Amino acid sequence: VQLVESGGGLVQPGGSLRLSCAASGFTFSSYRMSWYRQAPGKERELVAYITNAGGSTNYADSVKGRFTISRDNAKNTVYLQMNSLKPEDTAVYYCNALYWGNRYWGQGTQVTVSS
Numbered sequence: 080v081q082l083v084e085s086g087g088g089l090v091q092p093g094g095s096l097r098l099s100c101a102a103s104g105f106t107f108s109s110y111r112m113s114w115y116r117q118a119p120g121k122e123r124e125l126v127a128y129i130t131n132a133g134g135s136t137n138y139a140d141s142v143k144g145r146f147t148i149s150r151d152n153a154k155n156t157v158y159l160q161m162n163s164l165k166p167e168d169t170a171v172y173y174c175n176a177l178y179w180g181n182r183y184w185g186q187g188t189q190v191t192v193s194s
Contacts, residue, residue, distance in 0.1 A: 080104035080183050082174045087188030090164055096160075098159040100174030100185055108132070110178040112150055112157040114143070116170035116190075127159065140165075153188070164192045 086098040098114065113128035127148040136148050147160040157174060169192050171190045174185035 082183055082185035084134045084188040087190045089191045090110050091194050092192055094164050095162045095167040098130060098172055100157045102155045110115040110176040113175040114159045115173045115175055118170040166192050168192050
C-alpha cells in the first residue's frame with residue numbers, strides 16, 4: 080500500500096496550490112479519502128474528505144470556500160485545490176484512506192504560506 084503526496088511548496092498569502100495523492104496497493108474506489116494537516120506544535124486535524132464515489136464532501140470550517148477536494152478513481156488519485164491561502168494554512172498535509180477498519184497514511188507534503 081502506498082499513498083504518495085505531491086504539490087506542496089512555498090506560496091505567498093493569497094496564492095494557490097494543488098496537492099495530489101497517488102494511491103496504489105488497494106482498491107482506491109472503495110475508500111473514503113481525506114486530507115489532514117499538522118502544524119508545528121499542534122495536533123493533526125481533518126481538512127476535508129470525499130466519499131468513495133465522490134458523491135459527498137466535507138470540509139473543516141477554516142477552509143470552507145477556499146479548498147476543494149476531488150478524486151479521479153480511474154487514476155487512483157485524490158486532489159486538494161487550495162486557494163486564497165493564509166499563513167495559518169502552513170502545515171504538513173497528509174493524505175488518508177479509510178475503509179472499515181483499514182486506514183492508510185501518506186508521508187506528507189509541506190505547505191508553507193509566507194511572504
